[in-house]
Amino acid sequence: MKLIKTYNAISAKGLDIFPREHYEVSSECSHPEAILLRSQKLHEEPISEGLKAIARCGAGVNNIPIDKCTEQGIVVFNTPGANANAVKELVLTGLLLASRDINEGIAYSQSLTDMSDADAMDRLLEKEKKRFAGTEIKGKTLGVIGLGAIGASVANTAIDLGMKVIGFDSALSVEAAWRLSSDIQRAENLQSLVAKCDFVTVHVPALKATLGLINSEVLAAAKPGMVLLNFARKEIVDTDAAITALEKGHLSKYVSDFPTPSLLGRDNVILMPHIGASTSEAEENCAIMAAHQLIDFLENGNITNSVNFPIIKLERTEGYRITFANDNVPKVLGHVLSLLADLNINVLDMLNKSRNEVAYTILDVEQEPTAELLAALSDVEHVFNVRAL
Numbered sequence: 001m002k003l004i005k006t007y008n009a010i011s012a013k014g015l016d017i018f019p020r021e022h023y024e025v026s027s028e029c030s031h032p033e034a035i036l037l038r039s040q041k042l043h044e045e046p047i048s049e050g051l052k053a054i055a056r057c058g059a060g061v062n063n064i065p066i067d068k069c070t071e072q073g074i075v076v077f078n079t080p081g082a083n084a085n086a087v088k089e090l091v092l093t094g095l096l097l098a099s100r101d102i103n104e105g106i107a108y109s110q111s112l113t114d115m116s117d118a119d120a121m122d123r124l125l126e127k128e129k130k131r132f133a134g135t136e137i138k139g140k141t142l143g144v145i146g147l148g149a150i151g152a153s154v155a156n157t158a159i160d161l162g163m164k165v166i167g168f169d170s171a172l173s174v175e176a177a178w179r180l181s182s183d184i185q186r187a188e189n190l191q192s193l194v195a196k197c198d199f200v201t202v203h204v205p206a207l208k209a210t211l212g213l214i215n216s217e218v219l220a221a222a223k224p225g226m227v228l229l230n231f232a233r234k235e236i237v238d239t240d241a242a243i244t245a246l247e248k249g250h251l252s253k254y255v256s257d258f259p260t261p262s263l264l265g266r267d268n269v270i271l272m273p274h275i276g277a278s279t280s281e282a283e284e285n286c287a288i289m290a291a292h293q294l295i296d297f298l299e300n301g302n303i304t305n306s307v308n309f310p311i312i313k314l315e316r317t318e319g320y321r322i323t324f325a326n327d328n329v330p331k332v333l334g335h336v337l338s339l340l341a342d343l344n345i346n347v348l349d350m351l352n353k354s355r356n357e358v359a360y361t362i363l364d365v366e367q368e369p370t371a372e373l374l375a376a377l378s379d380v381e382h383v384f385n386v387r388a389l
Contacts, residue, residue: 002298005032007040010057011280014287018295034294036287039063047072052385055294057286058083058277059150060233061307062206070308070358073325073385075297077306079289081149086282088153090275091201091231092161094255095142097270098199098227100134108132138162143197145190145213146232147172151203152179159183168193169204190214191221199227206233214238219245225252231276234258301362301389310353310360319348319364321389322374327382328359335380340365343373 004018004025014036018025025036034053035042041063042054054064055077069076097103108128115121140163144155147169155165159181167180168187187193190213194200200222204210214228214237222228228251230237239260245251246268256263259271277286289305296302301323302313309325326332333352340347346366353360369388377386 002034003029003032004294005029005035007035007037008057010036010038011284011287013284014057014291017288017291023295033298036290036294037063038286047074052387053077053294053297055079055290057283057290059148060205062233066308075303075306075309077290077293077297077304079286079293080305082285082289083277083279083282084149084153086279087150087203087231087276088157090257090272091150091154091229092157094201094229094231094270094272095137095158095199095227098229098253098255099137099140101132102134103270105129105132137199140164140198141166141196143168143187143193143200144184144203145169145193145200146203146205147176147180148203149176149179150231151201152176154201154203155184156181166193166196190218194218194222194226197223197226199229201229202232202236204232204236206235211235212238212241214241216241216244219250222250224249226250227253227255229255231257234260239263299389301387303360308355309358310355312351312353312360312362314349314351314362314364317349317364319366320368322363322365322369322377322386323361323389324363324377324383324386325358325360326380326384328354328357329382332359332380332382333361336361336363336377336383339376339380343376345373 002023004023006025006027015025031048031050033050034055035051036055038057043065051074053075054069056064057079059078059080061076061078064076066076112121138161142158142163142165144151144165144167147155147167155167158165166185166187168190202214204213216238219241222245228242239262242251242254243262246254253268253270255270257272257274257276259273263269263271293304296304300316301321303309303311304313347363348366349364351362374386374388377383
């Protein structure tokens with residue numbers, strides 16, 4: 001029986017993916033093989049012995065100690081794209097809220113509680129509605145920083161709505177490029193992007209390289225009156241720089257899913273309580289994707305959407321499967337294969353991939369692995385986390 005520990009409220013549709021005859025899924029497991037979570041912070045929690053994987057139901061993994069997990073051979077998964085539509089729809093909402101005085105118009109309408117004459121209210125609203133006039137987003141230019149699953153979806157939808165779109169992504173993959181409309185222009189750097197855009201939306205992960213990515217230098221180059229939207233992570237935008245840009249007119253509005261005390265009470269700031277992926281559909285999609293990834297890893301050794309291990313998948317046909325991770329240095333795989341040859345163990349199929357400092361291998365062998373074989377593999381220098389599946 002494989003033990004899966006859950007944190008937070010995980011969608012039942014995701015939990016139902018685990019076959020109950022082979023998996024025990026609970027929030028009370030003391031020594032789980034895998035963890036399934038949403039926003040629970042693990043940085044201060046001890047990592048239990050025997051933990052093999054952590055799956056985050058969502059894209060961001062800043063609540064997980066990635067380096068520590070990598071050192072201990074724990075594969076960390078996320079679910080990119082599963083909540084993309086939910087975030088995209090909220091970004092579009094932010095665009096419209098920023099271009100039209102919708103919030104103010106609603107608040108004004110709701111304040112007319114002392115009026116009982118419908119005709120008088122109609123006349124008053126007809127007179128006052130010019131106070132809440134805005135602009136249309138059609139024909140305006142949107143800058144999209146980060147063209148992953150969410151950014152690409154936002155960019156493509158903006159094109160469909162008649163906007164001009166300029167994208168910037170310093171690490172754009174071939175797969176991501178295929179998702180993009182051919183009408184999307186490419187910016188060489190952030191300064192050139194913000195100088196041309198009426199709206200800019202940020203969709204990059206919170207990494208060391210992206211912390212404070214939108215700073216005073218970038219905002220000083222912004223087209224006067226630009227609207228900035230942040231539905232990625234709070235740390236991506238330097239809050240003090242954004243406030244200064246608002247006061248100087250470099251920004252006309254800042255729309256954020258990450259309220260902080262210094263942003264409260266400002267007429268040119270629209271804040272939401274971190275609800276970008278808070279839809280029942282997104283929570284279900286993330287949980288289902290995370291569950292499938294954990295099962296495929298625990299049962300077959302395949303890795304999909306990991307943030308610290310290489311992506312690798314080998315179809316199972318025959319024989320017995322062994323997987324192992326090792327430091328990404330020369331000769332390790334050769335030593336392993338030599339060991340198998342010395343023990344007269346035939347390799348039926350094999351796949352090896354590496355990512356940064358970690359290499360990972362899936363081996364299908366003809367004979368059933370013994371405890372002695374697994375111990376011998378574990379003793380190979382630089383090898384760790386040997387498993388028989």
